[in-house]
Amino acid sequence: MxxxxxxxxxxxxxxxxxxxxxxxxxxxxxxxxxxxxxxxxxxxxxxxxxxxxxxxxxxxxxxxxxxxxxxxxxxxxxxxxxxxxxxxxxxxxxxxxxxxxxxxxxxxxxPARGFLLSHGAFRTWADQGGGGRLRQEDFYHWSRRELDLLMDQGAPAGGTWNHDHANREPPPRGAHGLGVPSPYRPREDAIDEEVRADLDRWEREEGIAFVGRDGPRCFPADRRQALAALHRFVDQRLAGFGPYEDAMLAADPVMSHSLLSASLNLGLLDPAECVTAAEAAWREGRAPINSVEGFVRQIAGWREYVWHLYWYFGDDYRHSNAMGHHKPIPGWFLELDADAVNARCLATVLAQVRDTGWTHHIPRLMVLGSLALQRGWDPLEVTDWFHRCFVDGYDWVMLPNVIGMSQYADGGRMTTKPYTSGGAYLHRMSDLCTGCAYRPACRTGEHACPYTTGYWAFTQRHRSLLAANHRTSRAVQGLDRLNDLGETLRTDRQWDETAP
Ligand SMILES: Cc1cc2nc3c(=O)[nH]c(=O)nc-3n(C[C@H](O)[C@H](O)[C@H](O)COP(=O)(O)OP(=O)(O)OC[C@H]3O[C@@H](n4cnc5c(N)ncnc54)[C@H](O)[C@@H]3O)c2cc1C
The missing domain is CATH 3.40.50.620 (HUPs)
Known part of the structure; x- marks a missing residue:
């Protein structure tokens, strides 16, 4: 049979x-x-x-x-x-x-499909060479070698593994958008209409509830659409991917990002075809090495690493809470209520999530995740929130990204330091502070920036852990130089009660 x-x-x-x-x-x-x-x-x-x-x-x-x-x-x-x-x-x-x-x-x-390397190969790497400390950069070099991806005779193509120095630009001064060709957008059809009618009925008759807005579908729903999105990205947008990867612009949420995560995670695209197409664009002189390496790093470095860590760390990893954070997520955040928020960066990003279920990696890490970390929200609740609210969210991708990368709840098994910042970083890397009710440099008073006060409150709360880590010890030295720490901490406490 x-x-x-x-x-x-x-x-x-x-x-x-x-x-x-x-x-x-x-x-x-x-x-x-x-x-x-x-x-x-x-x-x-x-x-x-x-x-x-x-x-x-x-x-x-x-x-x-x-x-x-x-x-x-x-x-x-x-x-x-x-x-x-x-x-x-x-x-x-x-x-x-x-x-x-x-x-x-x-x-x-x-066996698993939809990833570049097998569980067995990863385990061997992790148990041997990668063992001791698992580091994404080491994994990424290993995966490039294993896959002979963007390599020339055993050496990284373009002469170096890492083009981060060219890929961490702040947004162009005064620009509201990058001015690159727009991303692929699919057209809805009768199947979408039927799905909407079903969701309406479930809400009406079955007590099933959703959050966020179901506007025109932004992401591919079949293989043909996913391939069109991939080709449009590689042919028209990949060349500009690198330099502004980490930057944010209020009026241009997508910038040069690929918007391919939802298609990859639905299995509509295979990561191998994405990195192969990107490498070909470089070899044919259609995209520069920093952009192509940056994109390959995201897929063969980050996506692959996260997938394997999910299995390697096991199911109990979700209960990690090394920072001892137990506060519940407030209602306005759960409801994606961007209108309740004054801080322009957070209101802008929360509105992007409410309207599309997507925002790029820096808003996820440095606006949403950073806020959760600073406020001490329960990491498992935060993981669940990301999982439910993002179109590309699945258990495997959420646990390492949120528990490990964003909330440092694993105490450093995945990353070398907690990722959070004051308003100064957000100001440098975005135009989101322009016109905001708060000022990134203010720690006290009515203009105090909630990310700045939150950063110092977080540093104070975890000062011994941060002082013992060479990547964060300078933050503690900075804390000790503040002459208004008491007032800063008092100012910060208001955000425990209200939306910033
Ligand atoms: C707190 C937090 C939560 C995240 N949650 C998710 C998630 O639920 N699903 C998800 O796919 N990505 C997640 N990411 C990773 C990353 O933010 C998204 O993959 C990316 O923003 C998707 O947009 P894009 O397709 O335009 O990506 P691009 O910037 O164009 O990157 C290309 C591809 O690289 C892959 N990628 C890059 N980084 C990661 C990563 N850390 N983990 C997995 N894949 C990666 C994605 O497949 C992405 O499509 C998260 C990151 C953080 C910090």
């Missing part, structure tokens, strides 16, 4: 079919839309829309080869579709989903 192949909602590209079936005859396939997922958590509506639209687009492509089941749970859906018949599935992307498929005796789990 031919086994039925199960596709999860983030396994939607051809590379998630059974080996050989990508190019040949496709055997029976099952896809399960499990309503309980939406009952358990309050997702951004644009995310629910995107995932359901992408699943239904894939089902439409597969036609009568797929059994598309709408059920309360995965178990029920599988029973309905195949009974106890044999099933194959590629390694799912979360601990919970892996537990589920591993507990079903009729399911055979095939």
């Amino acid at each position: 031919t086994a039925t192949h199960w596709l999860f909602g983030d396994q939607l590209g051809p590379h998630f079919l059974r080996p050989g079936e990508e190019v040949g005859q496709i055997g029976p396939v099952v896809m399960i839309e499990a309503r309980s997922v939406f009952r358990r958590r309050r997702f951004h509506r644009a995310k629910a829309h995107l995932v359901l639209s992408a699943m239904r687009h894939r089902a439409a492509e597969l036609g009568d080869r797929v059994r598309y089941v709408r059920a309360e749970t995965y178990r029920e859906g599988l029973l309905q579709a195949v009974g106890n018949g044999p099933v194959t599935v590629h390694h799912p992307t979360s601990h919970a989903a892996l537990r589920l498929v591993s507990a079903l005796p009729q399911v055979r789990v095939l």
Whole structure:
């Protein structure tokens, strides 16, 4: 009896079919839309829309080869579709989903797809060379070598591994946008209309609740759209990717970023085709090395690293709380209520999340995550918030990025220091302080910047930990030089009660 192949909602590209079936005859396939997922958590509506639209687009492509089941749970859906018949599935992307498929005796789990390196290869690296301290930069060099990616005769193409010096520019002075070609935007169709009607009905009749706005869909929902987005990025936008990667502009949230994370994480794109296309653009002289290396680093360095750490650190990693942060997230943040916020950087970024479910990596790290860290919000709650509110958020990508990178809740297993800053950094790297009610240099008084007071309050709270780390010890020395620390801390306390 031919086994039925199960596709999860983030396994939607051809590379998630059974080996050989990508190019040949496709055997029976099952896809399960499990309503309980939406009952358990309050997702951004644009995310629910995107995932359901992408699943239904894939089902439409597969036609009568797929059994598309709408059920309360995965178990029920599988029973309905195949009974106890044999099933194959590629390694799912979360601990919970892996537990589920591993507990079903009729399911055979095939190796993971959608990443560049195998679990085994990573484990070998981590246990041997990478062991001791796992560092992203070391991993990235190793992955480039392993994959022979952007390499020339064993040396990094372009002569150096790292082009960060060229890729950390503040935004061009006085500019409101980068003036680069706009990113690909998909057109909605009848499937999107059907999804919207279903979401309306679930809200009306089933008590399922969402957060955020479900405006026109911004991200690809099928393979054709995802490839169009990739090609538009590589052909028209990659060349300018590097220099302003870390900068923020209020009126240009996307800048030169690729907007490919949602497609990669839905499995519509394979990371190998993304980095191969970027490398080809450099070899053909269509994009400079700093931009191409910067983009390759994001995918073969960061995305890959995060995926492997998720499995390497194990399921208990989510409960890390090395900073002892236990405060609940306030309601205005949970509700994405940008209108309740005065700080222009935070209001701008929160509105981007509310309206699209996306913002680029620096607003995530240095505006949203930094605020959570400074305010001492519970890291697991913060992880859940990111997971629910971002179109590209999944358990595997959230745990390392939020618990490790953004909240330092793992005490430094992933990064060498906590990422947070005062208003001065935000001012240097963005135009977000222009016209703000607060001033980045003010620590006290009505214009005191909540990121500046928050930075000093955080440094004071964790002074012994920060003093012992050579990357942060200067912050503690700076703290000791403040002549108005008491007043700064008193000023900061107001943000525990109200939105900044
Ligand atoms: C607190 C925090 C939460 C994040 N949550 C997510 C998330 O839920 N999903 C997600 O895909 N990324 C997440 N990231 C990483 C990064 O912010 C997004 O991948 C990126 O902003 C997506 O936009 P883009 O496609 O335009 O990225 P680009 O800037 O164009 O980068 C290219 C690609 O690199 C990959 N990438 C880069 N950095 C990372 C990273 N740290 N982890 C995983 N992939 C990476 C993405 O696939 C991205 O599409 C998070 C980062 C932080 C600091």
